[in-house]
Amino acid sequence: MPKGVIKVxxxxxxxxxxxxxxxxxxxxxxxxxxxxRADVAHFPESAMTGYPGTDLPNWDGFxxxxxRRRTRTVCEMAARKKVWVVLxxxxxxxxxxxxxxxxxxxxxxxxxxxxxxxxxxxxxxxxHYTPGDHFVTFTINGVRxxxxxxxxxxxxxxxxxxxxxxxxxxxxxxxxxRAPGPTVHRQIMRQTMQAHAASNAFWFSGANASGYxxxxxxVFIQPDGRVVRSLASHRAGVMVNTADTRLSFYDPSGPYRAxxxxxxxxxxxxxxxxxxxxSRDRRSL
Numbered sequence: 660m661p662k663g664v665i666k667v668x669x670x671x672x673x674x675x676x677x678x679x680x681x682x683x684x685x686x687x688x689x690x691x692x693x694x695x696r697a698d699v700a701h702f703p704e705s706a707m708t709g710y711p712g713t714d715l716p717n718w719d720g721f722x723x724x725x726x727r728r729r730t731r732t733v734c735e736m737a738a739r740k741k742v743w744v745v746l747x748x749x750x751x752x753x754x755x756x757x758x759x760x761x762x763x764x765x766x767x768x769x770x771x772x773x774x775x776x777x778x779x780x781x782x783x784x785x786x787h788y789t790p791g792d793h794f795v796t797f798t799i800n801g802v803r804x805x806x807x808x809x810x811x812x813x814x815x816x817x818x819x820x821x822x823x824x825x826x827x828x829x830x831x832x833x834x835x836x837r838a839p840g841p842t843v844h845r846q847i848m849r850q851t852m853q854a855h856a857a858s859n860a861f862w863f864s865g866a867n868a869s870g871y872x873x874x875x876x877x878v879f880i881q882p883d884g885r886v887v888r889s890l891a892s893h894r895a896g897v898m899v900n901t902a903d904t905r906l907s908f909y910d911p912s913g914p915y916r917a918x919x920x921x922x923x924x925x926x927x928x929x930x931x932x933x934x935x936x937x938s939r940d941r942r943s944l
Contacts, residue, residue, distance in 0.1 A: 856883075
């Protein structure tokens, strides 16, 4: 594979309350991703645990030791297939604190090399999770990648911060599933992903759980904001797409992005216009 190119397997399945079933599905899709020659297999939010408030009422009685065992099984599968894995899960804390909603970053040797903790939790989620406080970036074959989770989508400042770190590909995990039917998410979530991708020139993998009703399917987006491919709604699937950072795309804001990231809010070449009395007078024709 040429440097600067990676193949991303965006995976979805009906995440549920059984850690054993979830882990089995993750392992099956890692194997499928490998058959499709993926470098990294990317899974939905809470793929291992199910989502509290939807799949389970809370963490009372949750079998954390079993989660640890099944996560080791996933790590062994990553090592066997020699692929990176971005695994949605929950990370237990100490002292009675609520866990982090997390993505484990597992390398092709089967080791957890980092963990991203969801930085922004919705009000109801704060009853189940402790928000995180850091970014995770890593490089695969010369492509600089970063991790985000679901509600982080609502905060464009996160994407601008990643752009400052020269991130090229964002792997964002979602759990927008088991809804009562179509919701506003169908109209805004994928569109917001496209806007963040185009505004920051990112490749973007959005892996969403597929439990019925799934307001939007998993998606892969190129740096001009165009959707490359989506999975079918409401059913399990794996798609592999290529992020090729050597390619050029329509990017009208590109020449000005570095200045904006430094704080510029105009692309005026000088301040001469502001000294023009007709510029300063905003009430005349």
